[in-house]
Amino acid sequence: MSKRDEKAITPKSEDFDRWYVETVLRAELADYTPVGGCMVVRPYGWALWERTRDALDGMIKATGHENMQFPLFIPESLLAKEAEHVEGFAPEVAWVTHGGSKELEERLAVRPTSETIICTLYRDWLQSWRDLPVLINQWCNVVRWEKRTRLFLRTMEFWWQEGHTFHETHAEAAEEVERMLGCYRALAEDWLAMAVVAGRKTESERFAGAEYTVSIEAIMSDGLALQSGTSHHLGQNFTRAYDIAVTGRDNTLQHPHQTSWGLSTRIIGAVIMAHGDDRGLVLPPRVAPVQVIVVPITRSNDPEGGAAVDAAVEHIERATADTVRLRVDRRDGIRPGEKYAHWELRGVPLRVVLGAKDLADGNVTVVRRVDGAQQVLPLDGLEARLPGLLDEAQATIRARSEALLAERSREVSDLDGLRQAFATEPVFANAPFCNRPECEDRVKAAVHAVTVRCLRADRRAEGAPCLACGQPAEHIALIARAY
């Protein structure tokens, strides 16, 4: 929490829990480095990213893409060819000016994204329509010199995947754009248990150099939106600028149609803020680094019960070795309550409390992180039930997120209605929208800090009057405050 001018934070003060949660999560997930704005990701945070990354990587490969790697440095002359693109990224490019002590003749950009270098290389690699489609993906880090940073959401260096494809036709590229947004949606919904809205970006939020951009917008627990994955149709903007041409089926030279799509470590910030509560993280079991934490409880005056607990712990550990990411908290000298709090803070989906009292009847207590639901189950056969319990926890988290989205959604028909909708709390407002820049400005001016997040893919206005100008509108806009 942001300190100063507030009173000292002590264990007795009201702010202690908030401070403690934040301090511990920074110690466990990620923190800023001494270089302002850069992020260091700690093992627990990185494990969460790895599981997320692996899930997405599987989908990317399943849709026919291959991974490869492009260079970190991009010569200035290559970066500068697509006018709108370079204009959009120029303010946030980091430059390398020296190699060792020698000043370089041409500065090198640290990649903020790789369209330019990829286009440069593929110019020579593409000859014929038979070389298409090109379906490639890169996992890497990129740098954008941000003025203001927020951990995970906007850091100067971040990790992501960027997919890049070239296609014979505009329509085929358009299908690709939708297909990959669909992967992001599946990742968000099925793996990360987040409720999202998919749609097309307005002109002002379109990727620099793209024909159009589609995104998924996730809802955070405070009602704010977070753009969590984007997919761009680049048309022939780059292939023209970079002079990429193939001989077509009709024996004429054609510029291929291109797409790019990316999803970054920002998604980890989304998971934290979508599901977390006052006691810390709530992680979806499918990506949680630790899915089940076992807390053994023994008494020093009950060696017999202690031995039984030890045996039970070893049994469950062995029985789940290949099926569940289960860990036992064997730390000595720490009381159970502290262990509960410790793992709740880290978002572990299930806690198995294994104490002599329950065990005397052959039982254990299982507690679910997301809602505290508690049940007493027989130790016997527990290993077989855990996967199902994890699935239930996953579904519960997802349902809670969907319920929040439904609860915070509003239907709005004019600017007054928009103001009323935002009067008490941040909401996801849906309204007919003509998609003209001047109307977007009116929307932004009507309510502090709101933006048109996207034009919903799943709904049409069918001529209903635009909320800002009253003209017949095509789109339903999602209007929200965003991170």
Place this chain on the structure above:
RNA sequence: CGGGGCGUGGCGCAGCCGGUAGCGCGCUAGCUUUGGGAGCUAGAGGUCCCCAGUUCGAGUCUGGGCGCCCCGACCA
């Protein structure tokens, strides 16, 4: 680039009118504890952001520098 605020053990802070640095958490060791964030005891840990000045004496006063954070504009 505008508007605020702050630099004191690992973290969060106190330190008035100048007198040689303190509190809580954390950490280390020991004992006692263990079904919801333990207790006691004993320890370790600080060029008080930097430089210059005033002074017998500067964390404190003066001047200059550096760094960081928050709120805006910009962005995944």
